[in-house]
Amino acid sequence: MLSKKTKYGLKALTFLASQEGRTPVQISEIAKHENISQKFLESILLTLRKTGLLGSKKGKGGGYYLIKEPKDIPMTTVMRVLEGPIAMVPCVSLNFYEKCEDCPDEASCSVHKLMLQVRDSTLEVFRNNTLADLVP
Amino acid sequence: MLSKKTKYGLKALTFLASQEGRTPVQISEIAKHENISQKFLESILLTLRKTGLLGSKKGKGGGYYLIKEPKDIPMTTVMRVLEGPIAMVPCVSLNFYEKCEDCPDEASCSVHKLMLQVRDSTLEVFRNNTLADLVP
DNA sequence: TATTACCCTATCGATTTAATAGAGTAAGCA
DNA sequence: TGCTTACTCTATTAAATCGATAGGGTAATA
Structure with a gap:
């Protein structure tokens, strides 16, 4: 949320x-x-x-x-500053990576596999939007 | 998270x-x-x-x-049962829609516009994955 | 009929979130 | 200089949520 x-x-x-x-x-x-x-x-x-x-x-x-032009402010930056990690799980985060305590093997973790896809698709949205795109 | x-x-x-x-x-x-x-x-x-x-x-x-075969269990179902809304904001949720208290006009809301894209891309991931796809 | 293992309720501490209060400080203007 | 404006910072708080735990109840099967 x-x-x-x-x-x-x-x-x-x-x-x-x-x-x-x-x-x-x-x-x-x-x-x-x-x-x-x-x-x-x-x-x-x-x-x-x-x-x-x-x-x-x-x-x-x-x-x-x-300070900068809206078109030069990507949503990835804004979201990371305000919301923190974009990934839903630390073990698939690019900027806030953390290993899971449970979970012996990341490569064979079902959650990891799924959340990696979610992260990538979300990231793509944020990369394709700058602050300028949000202005009505 | x-x-x-x-x-x-x-x-x-x-x-x-x-x-x-x-x-x-x-x-x-x-x-x-x-x-x-x-x-x-x-x-x-x-x-x-x-x-x-x-x-x-x-x-x-x-x-x-x-009860069902893994390939017949889409991730959308699983995620909605366990995590609740897939959308990051109630006002763009398909199954758990709620109007924002602030925000007079949804159509011109910058957050709405962005979160709609995030929801759609996340939804696509969950629709393309069944439980069978998670098994290593 | 005894055991196994699911079923349900209640509680609890820790953390996070959203909001509020109030005092402090720097900049501009007369 | 002195006053006003508006940002800056710290502390507090109420509410909600999360993750975990405890303990007893109940149904099904060998």
Whole structure:
């Protein structure tokens, strides 16, 4: 299940991408427009800034803005920052790999085999979509 | 993230599918072979029986067994029983649809659009795999 | 009729999630 | 300079979920 954090994050990014220029947008404006708890959104935007997806400006006329062009922001990046691993199981994750405790042999694991396919097909979707594709 | 319940359920089903005949297999044997907590596995197998995927036999020589042939058990069915919705968001779920509380218009929702693609690609994987395909 | 093994309910600790509160700090403007 | 605005950070919390465990009940078979 997609977390609210990811959902809100995606909506906020899309909203920023839909702006005319790249002038800072206040948190309160984003929160209001997307029906998001402002305080919760604050922490999400902070994460996105720390990862280098967003920039921020303090003081009057401040807010958050996109650093790169929407078409240069692939969904793989966004999803990994917000949701974490794209794979449904750590043992098939590219960026967050972990061995299963149970499961003596990965190669002969039925779950592994299936989830590998799911990961690849999901990954393809995210690779084929940039932030620009999400803007209505 | 895939729940342990689903993971264990898949492993148990695969193990049953790999058996020679369709004679009942004891819970304890499955649990031991797959490194699963026996009590936890009990509840999982119970679910699978109630859904009609497994049959059970009590008493000496009892246990669980597959009712249908592995090749006639699509992964879509198994995943929906064990994991629930295949979609990452209720508003794009075929079998567990729910409207988002926020989000005034589904058609223009960026998250909706993206998650629809993910659902379709994941669904295709599950439709192309039956239990028989999981057996090593 | 005794044993085996499935069946069911209840509980529990740990973790995660979503949200809230409140204080702190930097930037811009008069 | 001083005030306002708006981002920044820490801490807390309520609720939900997950994974696991315990223990007794019951039906079927040898």
